[in-house]
Amino acid sequence: MPRTDAEWTLDFEIKGAERDAALANAAAIFTGWGLTMPPCEPLTPHFGLHDFYRIGEIEYWIVNDRVNNYCGKFLFMFDAQRCPLHHHKMKDETFFIVKGVVSMTAGDKTFSMKEGDVFKMLTGTDHTFAAVGGPALVLEVSLPSVQHDNIFADKRIGKDGVDLRHARPAFSVSTCSAMKVMAAMPLRRQCASSSCWTSALVPRTWKWGTSGFPTRLRWPA
Numbered sequence: 001m002p003r004t005d006a007e008w009t010l011d012f013e014i015k016g017a018e019r020d021a022a023l024a025n026a027a028a029i030f031t032g033w034g035l036t037m038p039p040c041e042p043l044t045p046h047f048g049l050h051d052f053y054r055i056g057e058i059e060y061w062i063v064n065d066r067v068n069n070y071c072g073k074f075l076f077m078f079d080a081q082r083c084p085l086h087h088h089k090m091k092d093e094t095f096f097i098v099k100g101v102v103s104m105t106a107g108d109k110t111f112s113m114k115e116g117d118v119f120k121m122l123t124g125t126d127h128t129f130a131a132v133g134g135p136a137l138v139l140e141v142s143l144p145s146v147q148h149d150n151i152f153a154d155k156r157i158g159k160d161g162v163d164l165r166h167a168r169p170a171f172s173v174s175t176c177s178a179m180k181v182m183a184a185m186p187l188r189r190q191c192a193s194s195s196c197w198t199s200a201l202v203p204r205t206w207k208w209g210t211s212g213f214p215t216r217l218r219w220p221a
């Protein structure tokens, strides 16, 4: 059945001076971390709740390829900022903590994740996460984001989530820049949580050629 705009939250981002200030503050933090974000136009959702520094995040979409079925995003949160509780009917997501400490809730479990930790969120699991004790940066790797697969618990957010039809990934601009950021990240860190899949998901060998792309990928036996 065709869906209508009324089912989505169209006004879901901070705008104007508020957006400029948030992006500038985030950029200063990235500089301090020695990181460069992908060359995309970030999303700055408040999810229609207009309380950005409590419920909000900044999303840098590296790629959202619905043809080849993969997606990668950086999710940045200021201290105490939270992505609201939601689940997906079609995609699962794997989260890698690049910077900071994140309080992650998956179903009825809440646990702390630190830099280098990895967690796989299974399809259909209610989840929410927040930065704790400072800003945090998360790499999310998943199946593609599609319009009607973000089901939020707070029904003030549109029944089918926010309007992502005009999301602005970086894949067509300069993938090399994004890959260089990923190349600078730590690739292996054992997670304290038994539910983390670190050793299963992160390759033991990942070498980078002069082009910035991986030249060899070997999965654990």
Ligand SMILES: [Fe+2]
Pocket: 086, 087, 088, 093, 127
């Ligand atoms: Fe999610």
